[in-house]
Amino acid sequence: MLTNSLLSNSFFNRTNVVQIARELLGHILVCQNSAGIRSSGIIVETEAYNGITDKASHAYGGRHTNRTSTLYQSAGTSYVYLCYGIHHLFNIVTNAVGIPHAVLIRALQPVEGIDLMLERRNLAMPSANLARGPGSAAKAMGINLKQNGLSLSKQNNIWIERPLNTVDSKNICAGPRIGVNYAAEDALLPYRFWIKGNACVSKK
DNA sequence: CATAGGATCGCCT
């Protein structure tokens, strides 16, 4: 079987988080459970959170708390937090240590471990919404607060692989982020990216 | 210590 190459942390250690969010489309998120079984999915939707100047970011204004401390860690660190008391949202930290940039993974197109995903989601049949939406994507992959602060790597059983075929730029769409109306003018920034026409993207 | 609210989802109408 053809193996994809691992995405190294240097991919994430760059200054332009918006560009990274865009480039992540088409990459494969892989999680391995304790039995060594892989769950994976193609990243079809992302959002960029641009650190201390971004009103939608948890780190806006340099906010530094227990929760947000993960955002200030090194590029390629997993930032997981609980939203609405129910949903675990999975992000990847980017840029240098001390700069709290992150990319939110909003939706996946399931590839491997679909039976496991169905079990985790409590669903009987596969459908486009198996990992559609950030809460559902994390749940399908078995991601929870235990993964917060981990460096993406095979050692930690969670990593990103390069795609065999990259996404053509004409198939990438951009628009405002979801659920960040409180961020005033920053809510309008086109920091959300998705693969055009993909059924596993969360919204039109 | 107490409390309000959140980068959502799925069920109900």
Next chain:
DNA sequence: GGCGATCCTATGT
């Protein structure tokens, strides 16, 4: 399209 679920986090006293 409206709304309840459900609990961590941040903030204020």
